[in-house]
Amino acid sequence: MNCNEACVLISAAVDGELSFVEEKQFFLHLSECKECTAEYDDAQRTKLIIRERVIRFKAPQTLINSITQLTSFTPKEMF
Amino acid sequence: MDNPDPAHQKKSLQTNESLSAVEHKKQIEFQNEAVVHLNALYNYALHITMNPDDAEDLVQETYLKAYRFFNSFERGTNCKAWLFKILKNNYINVFRKNSKEPGKVDYDLIKDFYHSIKDTRSDTTETDSDYFHSLLHEEVYQALLSLPEEFREVIQLCDIEGFTYEEIANMVDSPIGTVRSRLYRGRKLLRNQLEGYAKKYGFATDTDQ
Numbered sequence: 001m002n003c004n005e006a007c008v009l010i011s012a013a014v015d016g017e018l019s020f021v022e023e024k025q026f027f028l029h030l031s032e033c034k035e036c037t038a039e040y041d042d043a044q045r046t047k048l049i050i051r052e053r054v055i056r057f058k059a060p061q062t063l064i065n066s067i068t069q070l071t072s073f074t075p076k077e078m079f
Numbered sequence: 080m081d082n083p084d085p086a087h088q089k090k091s092l093q094t095n096e097s098l099s100a101v102e103h104k105k106q107i108e109f110q111n112e113a114v115v116h117l118n119a120l121y122n123y124a125l126h127i128t129m130n131p132d133d134a135e136d137l138v139q140e141t142y143l144k145a146y147r148f149f150n151s152f153e154r155g156t157n158c159k160a161w162l163f164k165i166l167k168n169n170y171i172n173v174f175r176k177n178s179k180e181p182g183k184v185d186y187d188l189i190k191d192f193y194h195s196i197k198d199t200r201s202d203t204t205e206t207d208s209d210y211f212h213s214l215l216h217e218e219v220y221q222a223l224l225s226l227p228e229e230f231r232e233v234i235q236l237c238d239i240e241g242f243t244y245e246e247i248a249n250m251v252d253s254p255i256g257t258v259r260s261r262l263y264r265g266r267k268l269l270r271n272q273l274e275g276y277a278k279k280y281g282f283a284t285d286t287d288q
């Protein structure tokens with residue numbers, strides 16, 4: 001595998017989305033290429049920063065209530 | 080649902096009981112499978128609509144539709160992915176039509192919006208990850224928003240929501256190869272933006288060495 005081929009696979013490698021064969025070849029290339037290893041580390045860090053620094057907002061209580069209501073019909077008129 | 084006529088109610092009791100047993104089972108399953116993803120759906124809706132009221136409407140409509148078509152949900156597959164697909168379709172069909180010019184983002188508006196709601200209802204995990212730690216939440220978010228939508232979308236779905244490439248491909252109606260290359264290019268663009276911020280704070284990045 002050369003650098004161009006490895007480059008295309010970097011994101012998929014970071015996400016654990018390579019096939020078994022691709023993964024083997026990719027990491028073999030990384031073991032002998034500093035540039036691609038640096039690219040790979042950067043991509044990994046970028047993923048991490050997005051996952052950790054972008055705020056996740058929780059649903060407001062009013063929304064929780066209305067969704068819960070939607071799906072909690074109790075057939076009390078039956079009893 | 081309420082029937083004011085007691086005679087009629089009694090007569091149809093048998094049918095109603097078995098009907099409601101089925102309905103009840105569906106409700107419990109829906110709660111366990113679908114409603115547990117409410118926070119994730121709201122968060123995503125908020126990020127794409129940029130408006131808390133619109134986000135609530137979008138999530139409500141998504142759940143209504145999901146409940147109505149819950150029988151068509153393929154059991155054993157990822158329900159969160161199924162809900163996101165419904166939400167996305169809803170967004171395209173209803174919300175996008177009324178929205179502003181595509182691709183135009185008002186950064187000041189976003190900054191205010193981000194500040195105004197982050198203190199009240201946010202859920203963050205703080206970790207020390209070298210120079211990125213210095214970046215402010217809204218800077219990272221702005222960097223994300225600066226990306227063309229097709230890149231931003233796959234990054235959000237992959238990195239924030241944790242979907243697989245196959246699930247994302249299905250959501251955005253594109254082949255897996257496209258998802259792969261969009262993620263690759265999107266992350267590269269994003270990294271350039273983030274490095275710009277990091278430099279602003281005087282942190283050395285790999286590219287400086």
